[in-house]
Amino acid sequence: MYTKHKEETFVLNLGPQHPATHGVLRIKLTMDGEYIVNAEPVLGYIHRMHEKMAENRTYAQYLPNLSRLDYLGAISFSLAHCLIVEKACGIEVPERATVIRVIMAELNRITSHLLWFGALIVDLGGFTPMLYIFDDREKIIDMMDSITGSRLTFCYLRFGGVSCDIDDTFIAGVRDIVPYMRTRLKMYHALVSRNAILQERLVGIGNITPEMCRSYGASGAVARASGVKHDVRQAEPYSGYERYDFDIPMSTDGDSMARFSVKMEEMEQSLRIIEQAVKNVPAGAYRNGKVPRTLTPAVGDFYQAVETPRGAFGIRMVSDGSNTPYRMKLRSPCLSNLSLLPEVVEGMLLADMLAFMGSLDLVIPEIDR
Amino acid sequence: MNDIVSLLTPLSVHTPRFVTYTEKGWHLDALIVTERIIDATRVLADAGYTLETITGVDWPEQGNIELVYDLFHSDRRERAVLRVRIGRDGAEAKSISSLFSGAAWHEREAHDFFGVRFEGLADHTPLLLAEDADYHPLRKDYGAQANDVHQT
Amino acid sequence: MQLPFSIETFIRFALYVVGFLAFAIFNAVILGWGERKIMARIQRRIGPKEVGPFGLLQIPADVIKLLAKQFRTPKGGDTMLFLAAPALAIIPALMSFVAIPFAPGLLARDINIGLLMVYAFTTVVILGLLVGGLGSRNKYAIISAARAVSQNVAYEIPMLISVVTVVLITRTMNLTTIVDQQAGAFWHWNMFRFSASPLLPVLFIVYIICMLAETNRTPFDIAEAESELIAGAFTEYSGMGSGLFFLAEYANIVVGCSLAVILFLGGWHDPFGFFPGVWWFAAKLYFLVFFVIWVRWTFPRTQFYSLLNLSWKTLIPLTLGNLLLTGFWIKVFGP
Numbered sequence: 001m002y003t004k005h006k007e008e009t010f011v012l013n014l015g016p017q018h019p020a021t022h023g024v025l026r027i028k029l030t031m032d033g034e035y036i037v038n039a040e041p042v043l044g045y046i047h048r049m050h051e052k053m054a055e056n057r058t059y060a061q062y063l064p065n066l067s068r069l070d071y072l073g074a075i076s077f078s079l080a081h082c083l084i085v086e087k088a089c090g091i092e093v094p095e096r097a098t099v100i101r102v103i104m105a106e107l108n109r110i111t112s113h114l115l116w117f118g119a120l121i122v123d124l125g126g127f128t129p130m131l132y133i134f135d136d137r138e139k140i141i142d143m144m145d146s147i148t149g150s151r152l153t154f155c156y157l158r159f160g161g162v163s164c165d166i167d168d169t170f171i172a173g174v175r176d177i178v179p180y181m182r183t184r185l186k187m188y189h190a191l192v193s194r195n196a197i198l199q200e201r202l203v204g205i206g207n208i209t210p211e212m213c214r215s216y217g218a219s220g221a222v223a224r225a226s227g228v229k230h231d232v233r234q235a236e237p238y239s240g241y242e243r244y245d246f247d248i249p250m251s252t253d254g255d256s257m258a259r260f261s262v263k264m265e266e267m268e269q270s271l272r273i274i275e276q277a278v279k280n281v282p283a284g285a286y287r288n289g290k291v292p293r294t295l296t297p298a299v300g301d302f303y304q305a306v307e308t309p310r311g312a313f314g315i316r317m318v319s320d321g322s323n324t325p326y327r328m329k330l331r332s333p334c335l336s337n338l339s340l341l342p343e344v345v346e347g348m349l350l351a352d353m354l355a356f357m358g359s360l361d362l363v364i365p366e367i368d369r
Numbered sequence: 370m371n372d373i374v375s376l377l378t379p380l381s382v383h384t385p386r387f388v389t390y391t392e393k394g395w396h397l398d399a400l401i402v403t404e405r406i407i408d409a410t411r412v413l414a415d416a417g418y419t420l421e422t423i424t425g426v427d428w429p430e431q432g433n434i435e436l437v438y439d440l441f442h443s444d445r446r447e448r449a450v451l452r453v454r455i456g457r458d459g460a461e462a463k464s465i466s467s468l469f470s471g472a473a474w475h476e477r478e479a480h481d482f483f484g485v486r487f488e489g490l491a492d493h494t495p496l497l498l499a500e501d502a503d504y505h506p507l508r509k510d511y512g513a514q515a516n517d518v519h520q521t
Numbered sequence: 522m523q524l525p526f527s528i529e530t531f532i533r534f535a536l537y538v539v540g541f542l543a544f545a546i547f548n549a550v551i552l553g554w555g556e557r558k559i560m561a562r563i564q565r566r567i568g569p570k571e572v573g574p575f576g577l578l579q580i581p582a583d584v585i586k587l588l589a590k591q592f593r594t595p596k597g598g599d600t601m602l603f604l605a606a607p608a609l610a611i612i613p614a615l616m617s618f619v620a621i622p623f624a625p626g627l628l629a630r631d632i633n634i635g636l637l638m639v640y641a642f643t644t645v646v647i648l649g650l651l652v653g654g655l656g657s658r659n660k661y662a663i664i665s666a667a668r669a670v671s672q673n674v675a676y677e678i679p680m681l682i683s684v685v686t687v688v689l690i691t692r693t694m695n696l697t698t699i700v701d702q703q704a705g706a707f708w709h710w711n712m713f714r715f716s717a718s719p720l721l722p723v724l725f726i727v728y729i730i731c732m733l734a735e736t737n738r739t740p741f742d743i744a745e746a747e748s749e750l751i752a753g754a755f756t757e758y759s760g761m762g763s764g765l766f767f768l769a770e771y772a773n774i775v776v777g778c779s780l781a782v783i784l785f786l787g788g789w790h791d792p793f794g795f796f797p798g799v800w801w802f803a804a805k806l807y808f809l810v811f812f813v814i815w816v817r818w819t820f821p822r823t824q825f826y827s828l829l830n831l832s833w834k835t836l837i838p839l840t841l842g843n844l845l846l847t848g849f850w851i852k853v854f855g856p
Contacts, residue, residue: 012660034664034825044497051482052506087394125739125822131564197740197821214419216471230443301426303394303439303448316424316437327507331422331439339474350664351743351824368497 009037012350016045022119022357023364027341029350036353039345041338047368054328059085059295060159062328067153069330070366072112075105076308078157080315083238084304085159088297088319095282097161098240103174103277104156105239106270107144110181111137112309113267120260120358121192124201129192136184143173159295160288166281174278178271185267193264202257206344206356209254217336220311221266222360225251225258232307244273256359263361294323301327310334310361334360335367370397370447376412380405395439395448403453403462410438410465413449418442420465423475425483427457429509434460434483455485457508464489482507537629541618545611545772552771553580556814563818583764590760595658598757602656607758607765610649613642614772621779622697624789624799635696636688639780640681643735646773647673650737650744653766654754665753668825669744672734675829676741679836680731683724686844687784689851690717700788704797710787716854718847725785727836727843729809732777734832736770739817743825778809 014027024045030038050069054062059081066081067074079101086093093101114137118130141151147166148156156163192198213223223230231248233241249265251258297319305314311333318327337360345353370387377385377399385399401409410420418440426435438451455462464487466473476487477496484505486493495502505511554569554577561568569576594600620635622628632638647670654666690711691699703710712725734741745753752758755766782788782805789802823831 010660012664034668044495044499047497049506084394087392121821125742126820127560128564128818131566135565195820197823200827201821201824212470214417215469217420217422217469218471228443235443235446236448300393301437303450305394305421305441312421314421314439316422316439318426327424327426329422329424329437335474336421336471339471343470349825 008032019123022362025338025362025364025367029353031350034349036345036348036350039342039353041341043364043368045368046365048365050330050369051328054325056324058323059297059325062325063157064153064155067150067155068365069332069369070308070310070313070334070363071153072115072363073108073309074152074154075101075108075156076306077313078154079105079239080304080306080313082157082159083306084302084315084317085295085297087304088300088302088317089159089295091160091291092288093161093239094285094288095240096165096284097286097288099277099281100162100166100286101157101239102241102244103166103274103281104144104148104154104162106273106277107140107174107177108154109270109309110267111140113263113270116263116309116361117188117192120355120361121198123354123358124198126192126198129188132184132188136181139180140177143170143177146170158287158291160291161286163287165286171278171281174274178275178278181267181271185264189264193260199257201355202260202359203255205256205352206348206359207254208340208344212340212343216340218311218340219333219336220308220361221259221262222311222337224248225262226254227252230312232305232312236305238304238306241273244276246270246272256356259359259361296321296323305331308333310363310366311337330369332366332369334362334364338362338367370445370449373397373412373416373449377401377409380409380412390448395450397447397449398452399450400452400454403455406438406451406453406463407465407468409451410440410468413440413451414468416442417444418449420469420472420475423472423479425479425485425507427483427507427509429457432457434485436462436479436485438465460485462487466490481505484508537619541615541629544618545615545768545775548775549768549771550580550584552774552810552814553583553767555811556817559811559814560818563815587761587764592758592760592762595757598658599656602652603757604656606649606653606656606754607762607769608649609652610646610769611765611772613645614769614776617642617776620696621776621783622700622788623779623802625697625797627799628697631695631697634694636684636694636699636780636784639696639776640684643773643776644677646735646769649769650754653758657754657757659757662754662756665744665756669737669754672737672741672744672825672828675832676731676734676836679727679832679840680735682837682840682844683728683731684780684784686718686724686840686847687711689844689847690714696783700783700790703787704790704794706794707787707792710785710790712785718843718850720843720846721785724840724843725781727840728781728785729812731832731836732781733813733816734828736773736777736813738774738813740820740822741828742817742822743828774810774813775806778806778813781809782806 009030009032012029012031014029016024016026026042026045028040028042029036050065053065063078063081066077069077114133118133121129145151147164147170148154208222208226210227213226213228219230229248229250234248246269249262249269251262299319299321301316301318303314303316305312313333314331316329317325320326345356374385380401382400382402385397387396388398390396421439421441424437426437428435433454434457436453440449453462460483462485464476466476467489473490474496476490479485480493481495481498482505494500558568569579572578572582594603617639619629620632620638650669651666654662688694691702693699712721714721737744755763758766782802786805789799790797791801
């Protein structure tokens with residue numbers, strides 16, 4: 001469709017301030033009219049050096065930092081940190097706490113996917129679903145707020161459990177949310193997913209092959225929509241995920257519509273997990289009472305992967321036996337997903353590139369750390 | 370995984386070993402000879418592994434910087450870790466971006482934070498730091514050390 | 522001193538100028554308020570409610586705010602083009618009102634080629650967009666202006682072909698005569714004039730689509746795409762400059778919907794033939810405007826090439842075929 005036939009190109013700056021980049025991402029586009037000749041993401045506008053901060057704080061002091069990485073999927077990030085420290089220190093987590101962690105993580109996944117959905121449709125020009133999903137998010141976040149105390153950047157998990165127990169109101173609320181969300185998802189599918197204009201905007205845009213996924217390290221819905229079966233919850237189960245029965249939505253199309261459908265289906269699967277988890281929350285302690293105040297993990301390095309709403313987040317922690325980490329490397333899923341943008345976007349139209357970026361589901365603070 | 374071990378052994382400093390997954394989080398651990406990292410990564414790339422991340426760790430008292438390559442095989446669900454050690458002054462390593470395109474950004478980040486130059490990487494402009502940054506924050510001899518840790 | 526025209530003509534002329542400006546501004550206020558309230562209700566919110574009863578004074582408050590802002594021309598941009606653009610956008614819409622009959626006696630000038638005049642003026646509107654984009658010294662504005670021109674040129678053609686089909690049926694370009702031919706109950710309306718052509722409702726739908734595209738409303742607002750190009754060709758305009766574009770957008774919508782009412786829906790005639798009058802015109806006009814607003818907040822925007830494909834590959838063959846069919850039908854089955 002696009003053949004480079006002119007030498008006249010101009011540079012358009014999709015600047016750090018732009019409604020469609022979902023954060024402070026700058027992309028230097030070399031354009032030939034409406035076609036993109038070259039796209040170069042420029043990162044670092046919200047770089048806060050979380051990895052250096054980790055070296056100057058104790059393990060417990062570092063807990064709030066992880067919520068600020070990806071504020072939409074904060075529980076999964078905190079979970080990775082708690083799991084790796086528990087692995088390194090040999091701390092056991094009570095049954096009740098693992099189930100609570102799963103419920104919170106899956107509720108967080110649904111709210112994150114809802115926001116992605118609203119933001120993608122706004123990028124394409126449909127302003128209304130954004131307001132509808134905030135309604136749904138409000139119900140879920142209100143419930144999570146009553147237990148965790150936060151609405152967005154949750155700092156709820158502790159080493160050996162969670163910081164606050166759940167009560168019967170919460171469990172009843174979660175039981176009600178599941179059928180409510182199912183009717184809402186049905187409405188979204190009827191009004192939005194099957195809309196002819198949306199189909200035409202997303203189908204065939206931004207094809208990502210499985211080889212590309214492997215070469216760039218893409219994970220999450222981006223990889224699953226291209227046919228790569230990689231979900232950390234099933235590949236390397238943590239926090240009791242092996243006990244729940246859920247499917248991994250996949251597609252082989254690899255275009256933006258495939259990523260869209262995969263993520264919408266993931267919301268349904270999260271509802272399944274929550275249903276199973278909430279059916280039988282084991283009684284017992286919500287926190288391991290025998291965790292020492294000062295944690296000094298064994299010397300050596302450790303790795304923990306967790307499936308966040310955006311992909312496979314990994315922490316590589318190097319410990320020297322003191323109470324602060326020697327090195328804490330945060331493997332950001334969105335960084336790997338974004339790195340395939342320059343290759344995919346070459347020859348695309350500008351509006352298609354924005355639809356593609358929306359389907360990648362980027363949160364820039366997580367890339368820049 | 371044993372086929373990979375036999376292919377990696379001639380490229381490694383010691384024989385690659387298996388670690389306990391539940392304790393550490395990966396399966397295979399190999400310390401590779403610095404010049405042979407591309408061949409070692411090729412062994413894993415041909416077997417179907419994905420590069421997840423490249424981590425730099427600064428060991429000033431050992432006088433070197435360690436680069437840790439985390440690779441994952443989604444079908445076999447196996448994790449492999451390759452390590453190289455390079456000197457702190459004039460830190461030079463070989464780039465694997467010809468095998469994994471995603472390595473380019475990880476190597477740029479390692480250059481930002483540790484000052485490692487990768488042979489074969491065309492673009493060393495800072496990925497996360499400012500364009501004119503000439504400091505390397507994650508080295509242990511940089512800036513503020515543990516002066517805001519509250520001992521409890 | 523002998524004037525070339527009488528005092529009476531001059532007073533009438535002045536009243537009409539003031540009247541049209543007032544009508545245009547009144548429409549902008551009501552439509553602006555209506556858009557925000559309807560948008561809010563579609564999005565399950567309330568919309569403006571603080572300023573005035575039901576938020577009716579919101580748009581006048583916004584106008585006062587815009588008047589108080591500084592109007593800056595971008596340094597290095599072409600000042601003359603930059604200043605000319607809002608004028609080029611609003612004046613044709615106001616001029617089109619001259620020929621539109623709102624009621625049997627309520628029109629400025631009964632122009633024999635009223636239809637031609639209205640379409641001649643609405644074509645100039647896109648020049649305002651192009652000139653504004655060019656004079657802004659902003660790459661986003663230039664992209665938007667280029668898109669807008671392609672889109673408008675593409676959709677002028679099916680719109681004019683469908684209007685020509687109607688003229689073929691009505692045999693006159695005089696807007697009052699066109700409405701008079703539709704007197705009586707609603708089956709006399711041009712949309713249901715199956716004696717002249719079986720596909721007139723289809724033509725009406727095509728006309729509405731083209732009108733949405735000509736006024737750059739969603740789903741055809743790729744030129745102004747808020748989430749990509751910020752405000753498209755109007756990005757650099759501040760204060761009353763952007764206020765004038767806002768006014769021009771609503772004036773164009775009113776002109777387009779008025780013509781749809783006149784050409785297809787019977788003008789000021791009652792659907793059952795009892796009480797024709799300007800209230801029926803207003804009811805039909807505002808119903809169409811409500812539909813335009815409703816569509817904006819429901820659909821995402823189409824991609825640019827499929828928008829152009831819709832016009833060049835679908836609507837033009839469709840309207841041309843319809844024109845041929847109408848000609849054949851009239852010839853065979855009589856007027």
